[in-house]
Amino acid sequence: MMMKxxxxxxxxxxxxxxxxRREAMEAASRFRLAxxxxxxxxxxxxxxxxxxxxxxxxxxxxxITGLAQTFYNTPLGNxxxxxxxxxxxxxxxxxxxxxxxxxxxxYHFAISIYxxxxxxxxxRIWPDWSDFTGLIDMLKLNLGLSRAHPRFDRFNFEEKxxxxxxxxxxxxxGATGLIQGFPLQVTSVLPGWIIPxxxxxxxxxxxxxxxxxxxxxxxxxxIKTRNFSIFNGLMSMAQMEEEHPLELAYLxxxxxxxxxxxxxxxxxxxxxxxxxxxxxxxPEETGRRAEEGSVAGAADLPAPAPSTENAxxxxxxxxxxxxxxxxxxxxxxxxxxxxxxESPSPLTDEGPATETVPEGEA
Amino acid sequence: MKLHTLxxxxxxxxxxxxxxxxxxxxxxxxxxGVGSANAPTxxxxxxxxxxxxCLACHSQPLTVKYADGNTDIISFDPQQAVHNNFACxxxxxxxxxxxxxxxxxxxxxxxxxxxxxxxxxxxxxxxFVSTDQDKRAMVLDMxxxxxxxxxxxxxxxxxxxxxxxxAEGDRYAPVCVDCHGSHNIAQLNGSRSAIAxxxxxxxxxxxxxxxxxxxxxxxxDESNPDVPTCADCHGTHNVTGPSDPNxxxxxxxxxxxxxxNQAMMSKYGISxxxxxxxxxxxxxxxxxxxRETGEINVPTATCYDCHGVxxxxxxxxxxxxxxxxxxxxxxxKCHADASIRFPQAWLNHYEPTWDRTPxxxxxxxGYLIFVPTVIGGFVFYIxxxxxxxxxxxxxxxxxxxxxxxxxxxxxxA
Numbered sequence: 183m184m185m186k187x188x189x190x191x192x193x194x195x196x197x198x199x200x201x202x203r204r205e206a207m208e209a210a211s212r213f214r215l216a217x218x219x220x221x222x223x224x225x226x227x228x229x230x231x232x233x234x235x236x237x238x239x240x241x242x243x244x245x246i247t248g249l250a251q252t253f254y255n256t257p258l259g260n261x262x263x264x265x266x267x268x269x270x271x272x273x274x275x276x277x278x279x280x281x282x283x284x285x286x287x288x289y290h291f292a293i294s295i296y297x298x299x300x301x302x303x304x305x306r307i308w309p310d311w312s313d314f315t316g317l318i319d320m321l322k323l324n325l326g327l328s329r330a331h332p333r334f335d336r337f338n339f340e341e342k343x344x345x346x347x348x349x350x351x352x353x354x355x356g357a358t359g360l361i362q363g364f365p366l367q368v369t370s371v372l373p374g375w376i377i378p379x380x381x382x383x384x385x386x387x388x389x390x391x392x393x394x395x396x397x398x399x400x401x402x403x404x405i406k407t408r409n410f411s412i413f414n415g416l417m418s419m420a421q422m423e424e425e426h427p428l429e430l431a432y433l434x435x436x437x438x439x440x441x442x443x444x445x446x447x448x449x450x451x452x453x454x455x456x457x458x459x460x461x462x463x464x465p466e467e468t469g470r471r472a473e474e475g476s477v478a479g480a481a482d483l484p485a486p487a488p489s490t491e492n493a494x495x496x497x498x499x500x501x502x503x504x505x506x507x508x509x510x511x512x513x514x515x516x517x518x519x520x521x522x523x524e525s526p527s528p529l530t531d532e533g534p535a536t537e538t539v540p541e542g543e544a
Numbered sequence: 545m546k547l548h549t550l551x552x553x554x555x556x557x558x559x560x561x562x563x564x565x566x567x568x569x570x571x572x573x574x575x576x577g578v579g580s581a582n583a584p585t586x587x588x589x590x591x592x593x594x595x596x597x598c599l600a601c602h603s604q605p606l607t608v609k610y611a612d613g614n615t616d617i618i619s620f621d622p623q624q625a626v627h628n629n630f631a632c633x634x635x636x637x638x639x640x641x642x643x644x645x646x647x648x649x650x651x652x653x654x655x656x657x658x659x660x661x662x663x664x665x666x667x668x669x670x671x672f673v674s675t676d677q678d679k680r681a682m683v684l685d686m687x688x689x690x691x692x693x694x695x696x697x698x699x700x701x702x703x704x705x706x707x708x709x710x711a712e713g714d715r716y717a718p719v720c721v722d723c724h725g726s727h728n729i730a731q732l733n734g735s736r737s738a739i740a741x742x743x744x745x746x747x748x749x750x751x752x753x754x755x756x757x758x759x760x761x762x763x764x765d766e767s768n769p770d771v772p773t774c775a776d777c778h779g780t781h782n783v784t785g786p787s788d789p790n791x792x793x794x795x796x797x798x799x800x801x802x803x804x805n806q807a808m809m810s811k812y813g814i815s816x817x818x819x820x821x822x823x824x825x826x827x828x829x830x831x832x833x834x835r836e837t838g839e840i841n842v843p844t845a846t847c848y849d850c851h852g853v854x855x856x857x858x859x860x861x862x863x864x865x866x867x868x869x870x871x872x873x874x875x876x877k878c879h880a881d882a883s884i885r886f887p888q889a890w891l892n893h894y895e896p897t898w899d900r901t902p903x904x905x906x907x908x909x910g911y912l913i914f915v916p917t918v919i920g921g922f923v924f925y926i927x928x929x930x931x932x933x934x935x936x937x938x939x940x941x942x943x944x945x946x947x948x949x950x951x952x953x954x955x956x957a
Contacts, residue, residue: 254829260836263833270830321928324929324932365886365889366883369882369883369889373885374885374889375889376889378891378896378904382911383911386907390918390919394919394922401926401929401930405930406933
């Protein structure tokens with residue numbers, strides 16, 4: 183899901199954007215049809231879900247055994263330490279969990295670097311201007327200043343805040359934890375006051391991290407909604423429409439673009455409330471590669487051929503799935519509506535919604 | 545009260561018993577005729593064979609021969625002692641009769657007198673035979689009589705380090721009389737310096753160190769009432785030491801008893817932070833947890849690992865183990881290869897302040913603001929969000945109940 187977006191010309195209601203064939207196939211491959219007819223979108227891959235499990239277990243272990251050491255003289259802390267088999271055992275458990283957490287963090291870093299520089303996929307988790315507008319819009323909504331719910335893309339600012347807080351916390355906790363773990367080696371090159379400072383960082387940051395998880399993360403995933411996509415990988419279409427409508431719209435349009443024969447294909451993503459009625463798709467046949475041509479991978483280009491050529495059998499199956507299941511794909515009858523021209527007309531009273539889309543990205 | 549009754553009973557009963565036997569003792573050495581005919585009929589001051597007159601013989605040096613063949617000269621030298629008004633037989637119960645019961649030869653005069661010298665006219669010229677193996681056996685035997693009156697103190701020694709080495713076979717491990725004396729038992733109350741001197745009889749090396757320490761010097765130079773003497777740390781009758789597995793972990797409470805006492809420490813300008821900061825730190829937390837859970841053989845540093853044991857000195861004393869230039873060596877006792885910077889990791893028992901540890905101070909103060917701000921922001925946002933959702937939910941529910949009319953304003957569902 184690249185973010186190569188065309189600069190919006192004037193119509194604020196649709197976002198025109200080129201997708202490469204690989205992206206279109208990936209988008210199509212993310213739709214699932216359950217046996218009971220429920221339609222889902224794959225939100226997290228198995229590998230990402232495993233990462234989250236490792237993170238969940240090691241973080242919980244670290245938090246419990248760590249805070250128990252900090253608050254060792256409280257009944258609960260004392261109980262936990264005893265349950266661990268003593269303060270030394272608790273420390274050993276803490277260190278093992280820290281090692282697992284560290285390996286997972288390094289893996290995540292490596293895979294992110296790989297995705298970014300080898301696979302040339304810009305993660306959608308990077309903050310952008312839409313996060314700021316999203317926050318403002320949510321505050322306006324929650325304060326009663328507006329009635330329009332902002333429409334979020336793959337990750338909303340709440341999720342991005344969670345992620346980057348985790349990254350920050352991992353760096354701080356990892357560094358200060360290692361400093362405390364090897365005080366002799368550290369002080370052989372650095373001044374000694376590093377150690378208590380690292381200890382203070384470690385303690386405070388742990389409190390902050392655990393409180394952030396308990397408040398921010400659990401509220402947004404378990405209380406205000408029940409989002410289990412990180413565990414089963416799936417999010418229902420209804421929930422997608424509610425929580426990540428822009429991503430859903432993109433996926434639908436990008437999947438439809440598979441019918442195109444020219445790549446990259448221009449798709450048009452409905453941004454506002456009219457997304458439901460104006461499910462117009464424009465797999466525009468213009469083969470313009472425009473200014474992103476240099477970035478696009480060469481593998482995307484020989485697209486006109488059947489999809490089996492540049493994608494493995496899995497991708498072929500997925501793309502066929504996307505077409506046979508057809509579930510996510512709106513009718514393509516009005517697909518010939520060309521991009522951008524008819525968009526200004528159905529401007530309804532839901533004006534604010536259009537402001538929330540990430541159109542104004544830097 | 546009870547004690548006097550007991551003594552009186554013993555004395556009276558002993559008198560009665562001896563009186564009954566008086567006739568038989570008129571000629572104690574006669575019949576057997578061992579040695580010679582000139583038995584010690586002439587006693588110095590009184591007939592030794594009547595009771596209640598112990599000093600008649602025992603004020604003179606008497607030669608006693610133990611079972612192992614060694615001889616010893618014993619005599620009772622009357623001194624000012626707390627037991628002065630007790631009869632000898634209160635303690636020497638086995639000797640309440642004469643010949644003494646523990647001689648093991650009741651009625652057999654020859655056993656004592658077999659080697660009375662030819663012209664011996666005084667007990668000092670006789671050699672008395674004891675059934676005890678040696679003098680120490682006699683002392684240990686006699687020591688048991690202390691428990692008749694001092695049962696509590698006596699039993700409290702049972703688990704002491706001294707009793708332990710006794711049980712391990714060291715017969716010279718101290719018992720009551722070794723510290724308190726036997727005939728010259730004195731009150732130690734109020735004389736704390738005397739306690740250390742008593743201990744020094746065996747623990748001279750520790751005593752010497754102690755004299756040079758901040759505690760010992762204050763005790764002997766200033767008669768300071770607050771500094772600990774041996775017994776304050778090691779206990780009195782239930783003497784413990786490093787051989788006690790709990791001694792290490794309990795030692796922090798020992799030091800904390802005084803050094804956590806605000807009233808006492810303020811007299812000397814010592815901060816009680818030393819105790820609380822220790823407990824806040826890695827070492828203290830570990831040791832304290834071990835202490836509370838009863839784990840033994842704590843490997844983590846306690847107070848005395850850094851400050852020394854008997855040689856504790858002021859931190860600004862160049863001989864102190866925690867004097868800045870000595871710190872690296874002190875840390876290296878546990879942290880081998882500790883660099884010169886390693887001791888800087890320790891805050892010297894000071895709470896972090898801007899003056900001493902600016903970086904740590906800033907971190908703590910920063911987080912003190914940062915954490916509530918961030919979490920407060922989170923909670924604020926969540927509260928707003930939850931309020932709106934709850935309101936929407938209630939509105940929807942309210943709207944559905946009276947009429948099946950549904951609203952169209954549930955953008956947040």
